Amino acid sequence: MTQTPELLCEVRGHVGFITLNRPKALNALSLGMVRGLLAQLLAWRDDADVLAVAVRGSHKEGVFGHFCAGGDIRFLHQAVQDGNPQVEDFFTEEYTLNHLIFTYPKPYIAFMDGVVMGGGMGISQGASLRIVTEKSKLAMPEALIGLFPDVGGGYFLSRCPGHVGEWLGLAGESLAASEAIAFGLADAYLPAAEQAALWDALGTQGFADGAAAQAFVQSRTQPQGPQAVRDTAAIDRVFALPTVQAIIDTLEAEAASASDSAEWAQQTAAALRKRSPLLLHVVLEQIRRARGMSMAEDLRMERDLVRNCFFQRLGQSETVEGIRALAIDKDQSPRWNPPRIEDVAEADWQAFFTSPWPAHSHPLAALKD
The missing domain is CATH 3.90.226.10 (2-enoyl-CoA Hydratase; Chain A, domain 1)
Structure with a gap:
């Protein structure tokens, strides 16, 4: 198992569980977290006993809360100042991780509670089931720091309906659950208070295959969120x-x-x-x-x-x-x-x-x- 202070991974039943555990930084991805995620997902991909994977963020007062606020931009800023070649490693390895998730052969279920921005979108948009709550806040605001919506942002924003993708990428608007689902950036809604019980139950069931594990989770979600969806x-x-x-x-x-x-x-x-x-x-x-x-x-x-x-x-x-x-x-x-x-x-x-x-x-x- 990958077990570091920033990344907690375990197998319960036939499901691999990942908890991003850097809550003071809203679970922003460090290079170590990227490497740990990539190594763990590769190991579980080839492990016949692991039928599906679930991922969540931690909160400073416990589990769930903010999924992931992005990449560690402070590290990137300092690395450039220092001439540290790890700034190059970070993006190469992060994008490799994003691609692995988008092409993962087993169900990958993302519990996208709270803030889900930038790098957090990169490790959730490729999920086979993307779950949002009434606390979810999805955005790609990179142009605000002189960057662009990376981690596959060009791909998933361009596939939003109409020209919503250009609007999200340029204006950096945040989406709540209902609009995230309507605009193709999430699949299902789950009240935040019900996440922990579902997470725990997922590790106690006997599943015939990964599809059954995903169906178990999806059956406990709702197809729409509680908020209104704007006219686009x-x-x-x-x-x-x-x-x-x-x-x-x-x-x-x-x-x-x-x-x-x-x-x-x-x-x-x-x-x-x-x-x-x-x-x-x-x-x-x-x-x-x-x-x-x-x-x-x-x-x-x-x-x-x-x-x-x-x-x-x-x-x-x-x-x-x-x-x-x-x-x-x-x-x-x-x-x-x-x-x-x-x-x-x-x-x-x-x-x-x-x-x-x-x-x-x-x-x-x-x-x-």
Whole structure:
């Protein structure tokens, strides 16, 4: 068993149970956690006695609570500052883990309680059963730190209905249970208070196979959450526009009008104006390219992007600056370069899509769907 302070794994009955155990950091993924998850899932994949896997986050006052708030951005910021090559290892191994989960041959059941953002989405979106609660809060807010929705975000956001994926990637909006299910980012609803009993029961049943284990869990969930689901007509209309400039221009024009969508447009435009102008362009292109990609192809593209985010513009990295402003100095005043959406040249964002590696030497060349 993988048993570290940050990752608790055990087999009960015929199910492998994983608890992310870094509650003070909202279970943000460290490199050690990524490596432990990857090793454990590979071992259980080849273990005939393990029929299914279940994963949850821990809370500082006990189990369940926040699933996972993302990757350890403080570590990444310091690693770049120190020239630590583990920043490269982190993304290569994390994306390998994401791919393994998306292609896992056994049921993988994610209890997505509380905050599920960034890296937390990466270890849950590939699950065969994604369970949310009334406390769930799903988001891909990476553009706020000068990054893009990675960990397969291009793949799963691009498969949301209409142009919801562009909206989520650009504006970083959080979703509650009902909308997560409606937009294809979760499968079932379970009241938070019922999670512990179901988790415990899963390890006491006799199952003929993994499908029976998943069916047991699903039979105790509900197909919809308790909250209302918004009308996405305005989202689809605005986020179908061809460029970031067209999107922000339309939002700001509507915000100044007396239309029914004025308040939404104002709030959305304000959210976009807080994000890295350069990375907004990257995100829009990423999601639209990913619509025609497999998961492996998307992760290879994202590995190119993340290398370019941290290192291509070394000395003026949007990502390093965004992490500094949000999580290190916490001044909430990133110095974006360029500072405005209107100032981004097409060549600047297109450069992010040039791979630093020849195809045969790509760090994720071995991934296959």
